[in-house]
Amino acid sequence: MIGEIEAASFIGYTVRALQNWRVRGGGPRFVKVSARSIRYRRRDLIAWAEALLVSSTSDMSKAA
Incomplete structure (x- = not known):
């Protein structure tokens, strides 16, 4: 398992994006x-x- 900094880097998003998605x-x-x-x-x-x-x-409508 990896922490949120490494996870954000792995998928190319910010830590803040991960935090927002969790909420x-x-x-x-x-x-x-x-x-x-x-x-x-x-x-x-x-x-x-x-x-x-x-x-x-x-x-794109399928992904949303």
């Missing part, structure tokens, strides 16, 4: 180790990114 939903799955410790599994980050793949701009 609002829509982001990759995460593990809440304790109240102040969040971890991500690489396979969950990859699965989340794979679920967002589209072939063309007309496919």
Whole structure:
């Protein structure tokens, strides 16, 4: 498992984006180790990114 800084770098987003997704939903799955410790599994980050793949701009409505 990796921390949020490494996870953000791995998927090309900011730590703040990960934090917002944790509150609002829509982001990759995460593990809440304790109240102040969040971890991500690489396979969950990859699965989340794979679920967002589209072939063309007309496919964008499927991703949202």
